[in-house]
Amino acid sequence: MMTGSKRRDAIINQIKGSTVPVSGRALAKEYEVSRQVIVQDIALIRASGYDIISTNRGYVLHTPHVAYRIFKVHHTDEELEQELCSIVDLGGSVVNVIVNHRVYGHLEAELNINSRRKVMEFLEDIKNGKSSPLKNITSNYHYHRVEAENEETLDMIEEMLRRKGYLVHMEGPFESI
Structure with missing residues (x-):
């Protein structure tokens, strides 16, 4: 079973690598956790410094020019x-x-x-x-x-x-x- 830390790293990479918003439902299904766990993961990811934006179609990562x-x-x-x-x-x-x-x-x-x-x-x-x-x-x-x-x-x-x-x-x- 994947640890919370590894799951959050995977979620960040998945959102980063996606050209379309990633839905919380899809993340919950993929990582075999509840939608509430994904909401908590997103809150922790945001607290660690990632600018994750919630849209009506899913999560996207706001990335300023790097x-x-x-x-x-x-x-x-x-x-x-x-x-x-x-x-x-x-x-x-x-x-x-x-x-x-x-x-x-x-x-x-x-x-x-x-x-x-x-x-x-x-x-x-x-x-x-x-x-x-x-x-x-x-x-x-x-x-x-x-x-x-x-x-x-x-x-x-x-x-x-x-x-x-x-x-x-x-x-x-x-x-x-």
């Missing part, structure tokens, strides 16, 4: 928490992790880390899954799509990554590692 950049970074497992916390502390959201493996090609995993709480949940999931971060298959080289409210925030994040020695110069988009 700036983003792809950063190529390199760091150890021990520096992973510091890298992610530094990005979210400056107002960034780590949308994904991408690696370009010479044999397997382009591999991407969704992260959607936008707070220290989400950083801790991610690290706990890695630890409890007895797994290692995707970056480990490419000698710690990887990319992140980072979103923020504006270019100035992305400039601050880029400067921080450079200062901490995590940022790697990119020759072109997603060159092989």
Whole structure:
């Protein structure tokens, strides 16, 4: 059975990915919970900072224009928490992790880390899954799509990554590692 936290993450992703409003009834059916549970989930999602709008046809996510950049970074497992916390502390959201493996090609995993709480949940999931971060298959080289409210925030994040020695110069988009 899916936990409430995982269900809310799935609901956010479903609403984000939909081009039409998503009805509460459809969400309740999909996640096998009552409509009231969905209403409570939407309230919690809103409280966490998402601008979910209720329409007569369902829920939609109001998304103001978001700036983003792809950063190529390199760091150890021990520096992973510091890298992610530094990005979210400056107002960034780590949308994904991408690696370009010479044999397997382009591999991407969704992260959607936008707070220290989400950083801790991610690290706990890695630890409890007895797994290692995707970056480990490419000698710690990887990319992140980072979103923020504006270019100035992305400039601050880029400067921080450079200062901490995590940022790697990119020759072109997603060159092989």
